[in-house]
Amino acid sequence: MSSTTIRTAIALSALIAWAAPAPLAAQPVNLTIGSFGQGSGWYVYAVNLAEVLREVLPKGSRIDTPPIAGGVGNPRLVAEGKAEMAFGMAVVGDWALSGRISYDKAMPQLRGLVGGWDQYFLAPIAQGSNVGPGLEAFLTKDRPKARVLMLSRGAVGARGGLQLLQSSAADEETLKKQGGTFEFGSFDMFKTRFASRTGDLLIHTVNPGHPAITEIAQNNAVTFLQPSDKSLDEMSKKYGWATVTMPKGTFPKQDRDVRLPGTHTILFGSTAMSDDLAYTVVKAVCEKTDKLRAAHKGLAKFDCANKVWEKASLSLPLHPGAEKYYRERGWLK
Numbered sequence: 001m002s003s004t005t006i007r008t009a010i011a012l013s014a015l016i017a018w019a020a021p022a023p024l025a026a027q028p029v030n031l032t033i034g035s036f037g038q039g040s041g042w043y044v045y046a047v048n049l050a051e052v053l054r055e056v057l058p059k060g061s062r063i064d065t066p067p068i069a070g071g072v073g074n075p076r077l078v079a080e081g082k083a084e085m086a087f088g089m090a091v092v093g094d095w096a097l098s099g100r101i102s103y104d105k106a107m108p109q110l111r112g113l114v115g116g117w118d119q120y121f122l123a124p125i126a127q128g129s130n131v132g133p134g135l136e137a138f139l140t141k142d143r144p145k146a147r148v149l150m151l152s153r154g155a156v157g158a159r160g161g162l163q164l165l166q167s168s169a170a171d172e173e174t175l176k177k178q179g180g181t182f183e184f185g186s187f188d189m190f191k192t193r194f195a196s197r198t199g200d201l202l203i204h205t206v207n208p209g210h211p212a213i214t215e216i217a218q219n220n221a222v223t224f225l226q227p228s229d230k231s232l233d234e235m236s237k238k239y240g241w242a243t244v245t246m247p248k249g250t251f252p253k254q255d256r257d258v259r260l261p262g263t264h265t266i267l268f269g270s271t272a273m274s275d276d277l278a279y280t281v282v283k284a285v286c287e288k289t290d291k292l293r294a295a296h297k298g299l300a301k302f303d304c305a306n307k308v309w310e311k312a313s314l315s316l317p318l319h320p321g322a323e324k325y326y327r328e329r330g331w332l333k
Helices: 003-019 041-054 073-079 090-098 135-142 156-167 172-177 187-196 211-219 229-239 275-287 289-293 320-328
Strands: 030-034 062-064 085-089 110-114 120-127 147-151 181-185 201-206 222-224 242-246 258-263 265-270
Touching (some): 030 073, 041 265, 041 275, 041 289, 073 085, 073 090, 073 110, 090 265, 110 320, 120 156, 120 211, 120 242, 147 156, 156 172, 156 201, 156 229, 181 187, 187 211, 229 242, 229 258, 275 289, 275 320
Parallel strands (some): 030 062, 147 201
Antiparallel strands (some): 085 265, 120 201, 120 222, 242 258
């Protein structure tokens, strides 16, 4: 090889090396993780996930965990590029992907990272210990003029709560005609209404250890109501909720198992997330699980080996970077 050819090859190699992007390990990244309000389980998840990621992302990376959006809002944040990834609910991921129920357009760019973080229950909680225990009986006999409490109308707990009431033949219009009322607010509103006995029924999505619901159940006489089999079947077929059992003792004053609509937490991004970043995030979650479990009771059973990559766990198409990690571990064939 001539000296001219050698010099040309060296120059070309240098040019390629300069032009090629540096590996993720050398590039600081800016991440926003969508969660929910302070006091929620997701906010705790996000803050602790950020701590885990700071250990593995390049020096100088910035990770923000704003207490905003929630189950319905987070898919929009990620789809619009306002957050790189977010926590969500599997049932809502299906709504967002197909553009139904809470969404007027489909979001095909959403991609799943890690599913099956925990178990959430759509729980109807009544004021008092001598009521129910059936939800329909409570609404027709015990408290036909029930004062119903939910989070803001845009929240998945409120959306699910209205679905559950409708499936129980007690939709919003029917209850109002009976003299019932609806109040949409905050966790602090829930606590105040139960403490002052100015609220009869609270419906919300809860996971084991949910701080606000634990406090309410600890400090007040409550009954966790049981929806009918017909209602649970409609919630599954019409809206996509699973039917799951909330074991007795999950919350204070809960002295029996209750079958409820359920779903679970997912972590998701979009097609805009690079494969390298998705791989790094999933690897950190799956290999530093102990640190995440220690942050919240709801994650006590979380384990990536429990098929967290499957459609049933994610409800969204799997991100290629996440798929690469699961295949390397031998979990995904």
